[in-house]
Amino acid sequence: MILNTQLEYKGDLFPATIKTYKKDVDVLHFSTTNNVILQLTVLRDSVLRFRYTTVGKFENDFSYAIDENASRGYNHLEISDDDEKYIVTTSKLICHIYKSDLRKSIFDAKDKSLICEDEKGFHWEESYELGGDIVKMSKAAQNGESYYGLGDKPNHLNLKGKRFENWATDSYAYGKDTDPIYKAIPFYTALHDNKSYGIFFDNTFKTYFDFCHERRNVTSFWAQGGEMNYYFIYGPKMIDVVSNYTDLTGTPELPPLWALGYHQCKWSYYPESNVKEITSKFRELNIPCDAIYLDIDYMDGFRCFTWNKDYFPDPKRMVKELADDGFKTVAIIDPGIKIDMDYDVFREGLEKDYFCKRADGPYMKGKVWPGECYFPDFTRPEVRKWWAGLFKELIEDIGVKGVWNDMNEPAVMDVPGKTFPNDVRHDYDGNPCSHRKAHNIYGMQMARATYHGLKKFNYPKRPFVITRSAYSGTQRYTSTWMGDNVASWEHLQIANIQAQRLALSGFSFAGSDIGGFAEQPNGELYARWIQLGVFHPFCRTHSSGDHGDQEPWAFDDDITNIVRKFIEIRYQLLPYLYTAFHQYSQDNVPMLKSLVLFDQDDSQTHYRTDEFVCGNQLLICPVNEPNAKGRRMYIPKGEWYNFWTNELVLGGKETWVDADLDSMPIFVKAGAIIPKYPVQQYVGEKSIDELTLDVYYKHGKEDSELYEDANDGFDYKKGRYSLRKFNLSGNDNKLVIRIHKRGKYETPYETFKFNLIGLPFKVKSIKVDNEYIDLKDVKFNGDNSLVLSKGFTNLQIKG
Template sequence: MILNTELEYKGDLFPSNIIDYKKDVDVLHFKTANNVILQLTVLRDSVLRFRYSTVGKFNKDFSYAIDEDASRGFNHLEITEDDEKYIVTTAKLICHVYKVDLRTSILDAKDGTIICQDELGFHWEESYELGGDIVKMSKVSQTGESYYGLGDKPEHVNLKGKRFENWATDSYAFGKNTDPIYKAIPFYTGLHNNKSYGIFFDNTFRTYFDFCQERRNVTSFWASGGEMNYYFFYGPNMQDVVVSYTDLTGTPELPPLWALGYHQCKWSYYPESQVKEITQKFRDLKIPCDAIYLDIDYMEGFRCFTWSKEYFPEPKRMVKELADDGFKTVVIIDPGIKIDMEYDVFREGLEKDYFCKRADGPYMKGKVWPGECYFPDYTRPEVREWWAGLFKELVSEIGVKGVWNDMNEPAVMDVPGKSFPPDVRHDYDGNPCSHQKAHNIYGMQMARATYHGLKRFNYPKRPFVITRSAYSGTQRYTSTWMGDNVATWEHLQIANIQAQRLALSGFSFAGSDIGGFAEQPNGELYARWIQLGVFHPFCRTHSSGDHGEQEPWTFGTEITNVVRKFIELRYQLLPYLYTTFYQYHQNNVPMLKSLVLFDQEDIQTHYRTDEFIFGNQMLACPINEPNSKGRRMYIPRGEWYNYWTNDIVSGGKEMWVDADLDEMPLFVKAGAVIPKYPVQQYVGEKDIDQLTLDVYFKDGKEDSQIFEDANDGYDYTKGRYSLKKFNLAGNSDKLIIRIHKTGQFYTSYDTYKINFIGLPFEVKSIKVDNEYVDFNDVQFENNTLVVSKEFTNLQLKAD
């Protein structure tokens, strides 16, 4: 039964009683006496869409967030009614729509328990100032309910008791309570009674979320315009909720493998001699690095798509020489186009009328790095096509491999709000609107156009784009970083939380400015930040350079050695990380997992912030405080091996873990098979002639994978890939590993070095593909063996 709540709340308006109902295949329409319509769409057995109109009809259905390839279809749909309500039943859910006031309750079809229930439900306030409605939704917060998600909010992983605003904002030197911030990702998950659900409020206006702050048993969300339009996802497993949301909004294609290497950036490396000095030092000190970034000073007067003749007189030659040494060049591109009739990009945009305009017709003019600028309207398809075409010279001719979109909230200097005023107009792909609606997707559409430009001109190689601002679905086009952070221990913690939260929000390909952008870290903080950063999908040092240098060798030999050790570990784990990315790309599985996502049944995980799962089988936890020789951390349930000592511990408890400066708490799940490459100075430096497999014994079963292909290009979409699945089964006197391979790609190696960790027995016999082998033939020593052929079955026994 829905809660009885007095329907008088501040002067808001509410739906009245339902007077009409009709069904159109998978879309149900409920109409009330005061002309409110609920359009309830059944997308899947566990995914429902709720869309409300207060004027008796809907505007054209359009969203930048939804992936056109998202899954559709359900197994069961039945609609019945009684005196009180309509009852919509799928294979997973029961949705009650109450006739008296259009409120809804959603129940688990299996056991009838309430998952999510309207409190006041849908209501609205007419906005005479702005036009349209302020649309609102309130839900009952169930006993013990927790909340997660909302993108890059720098708060505790658990959102309960907090209120947030989604309005993409240039937030230089933000803090742990800064809100709003760079991204607007209006998706959250709720968890109570071991059941998880998700809500995606697909509204691009300024939106708000209150998780039991104003009223302790109520969570609510609202927007200053647009529709009340939200999607409901049911698990009951939280990972299934995140997977469903990510399926709806999309995942990126596989990146080139080098994009998962280590990247180095500063504002700014110039002139060319400094760039060469930096890159040469990486090679001299044998610190692996795959990408060097050029910030705004590479341009001529900060004009996008130009090169400074003074600092970079021959960019094509320089980029080629860097490439010959293994460095891919990534350049920054901002949205502001300098007003200058001698500047061909500006002149062409002006002639074709591609720039944003104010309500009364003049162009939107704002100050950014080049001075006064106009700004392309990326919500017009022809403008995106033009923008994509501008990358031809940078990519095809000069050889740039990646583009970094900054300032695209959009950020504007010297004005209130640091962005466009609300009266700026946008095309919105044929749905004309003001900036109030388009603001949160502006950076997304810039990144989309940039992505298509790189994809076109870098073909047959894969594009690499990074953006600062984003809305739901932006992950289809680009990676991201968390913006202009600060070199403090608190920001090390914030970076960890933001990466986890973004992964929970469908955006896994993310990382922070390692070491902090503003101010200067000391060596210890930088080393500890590198240790965290190598376990984030995007791994880049970046700094403002105002307070000194921030390269791996800046802080003396001891720190340099620690940094090298962890960057080398990153390169060893590239096949594990690449496989994790494949699982994200193929199956929508987040690359990082907060402990609650990993094991929601353990109530101890619901408020843990520091520990996270990297991929599926590694547990990482950064050191967050100076002068630490270790820390207390929570080990999730199950058996885990300390990566450094190989000691095994049983989880489900908090414990002290030693970690001197050259170590970080790192554990591997029992039963895992972790693939490793030899250390390279950059991806592709060496032909991989041997794959190392670290096999962690388990008394029981565990599955692992390794995905490999040509590391770039699109042959993997045509079946030319190798996916090996390892099925491990162990007991007190035997260990069996079965390998099942799919795909048509042949790896460069045919030798496996297999390290067995934690074996409880002395190996007396070895079988490869059901044939006993001599210990000398497989070079078996100290629980390590080398197998010089592809195999499908390996067995170690104690007799």
């Protein structure tokens, strides 16, 4: 028997003829003569849910992935039928369901073009080895169709021609072809004929996806248990598919602004003198840094929620002294709890029966860093509440500001599968199941419990959590990183692909271990990796520490200076990055955009991997080869300014860009208004007296945004934020900027400094809110900069 191939139809079972149909508001039920039921739910005009059962009834409808605040509601729903099919019509989609076999075809309601159609459609294999069904779905691939998504897969951005497995796995020193790795995000987007749709297969068992790998014209997905339960999400713009999926599975609250700063980590900084030595060196060399990490060696024998008093005799004092110097302390917490009756966390978990058990009764025992451990069942609400409560001392008393969840795939040492046996039992929030079902969400539920602990004990400040393992929806609670990568040029490319792919998969707050975790980078590789890393939402250097040092000064002075220069650029761009995070959090817009996401109409973008857009208006392309003096890159259609030279470039073609080691290709979209802070050593070091706005002239129109609030806390949810929308419009002798502001937050600065870049005319007059201003009153000078009070709504600059 072949358990993990979709397209082996021998022995597969298929739905028979539809015998009954009924409608219950927005849920349609189609039942066949062989007991298969298709439940079609119309969530939105462009979002349909398909759910199948082969036994005549459905299990309890429960999902960890779906956000309780996901949008619902449609404008139009109509059902009709003819001899051959049922026809379900919304304002965006037409879905045909064929009476003979339950197969489906989905069309664009506007132009009636085919978007997606079943090949064999839903079918299943009765697996007596697994004791249940392997549920399968196969679809006909359309001409020229491309596929993207699936979370942290390290291979080429376009998934076409490949097959993947989703099973969260501890993958130390993985390569570009390693599969599976740490995350299981069963969502992909497809693109053909300039139309994009998405499929989210909400099944937490081991799932597989085949993108025309086994058969050239068939794409398929299947699972070793559970339901065939998937969401079809239509664009036709890919950005709308991604934002609708992200709406479905949720977005995080805003992080504290410091979490978008630069972070420094190593396995391990200890004792206290070593931590202080590192943080002092950052300040001495004027290299901005906001967070210092403590890996497992800060604990007493790797027991979670304890401190090694030999290394850290007074952690509360140390954490405060670090905070006084601008450093937030982030501590690691793993799921494995050491079996030790003298250890109160273990004893309490045992007394309350909070640990995972095997099917026949005993506790699940596994070896991790502390030795033999038991593992909490985070799928029980009372266990999550208990776990959250354990953070009181660490967060409220000692003052740690962030928590890093590692080893939560869950990882277990010295066993073949590197994880729990399949027969381990989980509560699954009142839907008891085996580890086969709960494995992929174990890390998610640990991160959820951690998040609630930090939210409670760090209140009124915002929590910051980072996780290694994740399932769809985990982005609601936490940031993530790509796990134990390698200090190699190939891994620099992989980090770029993974960050883009995670953003495409609803998980923007992500970054790699800059410089590589395993092995040792040379200075050139580290500098090139910093250049990429400062444009990822999560920006952290981390290394295994056993091959030497990996701090910004660990190489020569030239490298240190390059690293400082790029970290300073990140700190200048914090208001831009924070605005992008606001757009992600509120509007479900990914913070990084692969070129295909940025401009799907341009077929040149469909296989581009290196270039991406950070936010909406910065084009980034890392240099990922040694000894390079520049590189070829594709610049998307439109006009772009070279960030370094302000030279205007016309896109839509591949071009050579110079980039010595102290530079990298960065371009700014014409018409953009980019907000900048002064360089700070850490967030909040300086009061911002004036905000710089770099204005890139465009003949035409462009919109930009600037979101600001108190940078921490939850007052922004009560309307205390400032959102400025800039509408820029330019022609041969005039530039007009209109500003619309909403929100009750008053920014601390009073003035904007406008840097006018690329003006094709010499400025002769300036009008503010329809009144002419004397040029010397706005400090206008020959370098095209002017200073204005922040309250105006209309600026006109004429030649």
